[in-house]
Amino acid sequence: MQESELIAALKAGRESAFRMLVETYQDKVYHIALVIVQQPQEAEDIAQEVFIEVYQTVRQFREEARLTTWLYRITTSKALAHHRKRKAQKRFSILTSLFGLNNEVLHHPPDFHHPGVSLEQNEEMKMLFKAIDKLADTQKVAFILHYIDEQSHREIAEVMEVSVSAVESLLHRAKQNLRKQLTPYYKERSNP
Missing domain, CATH: 1.10.10.10 (Winged helix-like DNA-binding domain superfamily/Winged helix DNA-binding domain)
Incomplete structure (x- = not known):
């Protein structure tokens, strides 16, 4: 299926088109998110959020860029937002642990394995x-x-x-x- 046909099918709300989009791009979306956030569960959550957003907003997609470009833009944006939020939480947990609230475990990130x-x-x-x-x-x-x-x-x-x-x-x-x-x-x- 050509990209233009896929976009038209997505905009028409065809479930088969959405399934094809997910099957085609889920690994790429997951791996981009994983490298940015470096936590597999969080990368899986981001990938789900990306496809949910695509499903909900595809009718507004103006096709000024390729579908993959739009998909990667959403992925990097969501992954960076998650990463920033986690860093802010980590900074807060370090500060609170200084005051004896026993959150020390939170500021030791798990080993990252790709x-x-x-x-x-x-x-x-x-x-x-x-x-x-x-x-x-x-x-x-x-x-x-x-x-x-x-x-x-x-x-x-x-x-x-x-x-x-x-x-x-x-x-x-x-x-x-x-x-x-x-x-x-x-x-x-x-x-x-």
């Missing part, structure tokens, strides 16, 4: 994902969409609603920041 990472790479990937998490949101989204989801600069520009040169700049700064963060880790590993 489903596509082998056991041997797990240590390195943990460090990479921690470093990605420290990037500015715009750098994080550009980096994830390009290096993890393998989207072109043009596709990322559409998702982020910026120019291609802005995407190139974000990717350059993201790589520089990751290099700064990860260099000590790799020096330490090469000099035991």
Whole structure:
């Protein structure tokens, strides 16, 4: 089914079209959310929220961008909002634990494991994902969409609603920041 036919079927409220959309894009949506929030259950919740929003708002989709662009825009927006909310809650829990309310467990995030990472790479990937998490949101989204989801600069520009040169700049700064963060880790590993 062509994208235009899928959009028309979605706008007509056909359940089969919505099922096809979910089956086609659920893994991509989940993996983008997972890299941003780094918690599998939260990424699953976000993926569900994304498809619910698409179902509820597809009639307002103006088709000025591709359907996938719109879907990724919703995904990154929701994932970043969840991530910011969790960070704010984490900061609050750290502050409250300082005052003796015993919330210490809340500020020790669980180990993050991405489903596509082998056991041997797990240590390195943990460090990479921690470093990605420290990037500015715009750098994080550009980096994830390009290096993890393998989207072109043009596709990322559409998702982020910026120019291609802005995407190139974000990717350059993201790589520089990751290099700064990860260099000590790799020096330490090469000099035991």
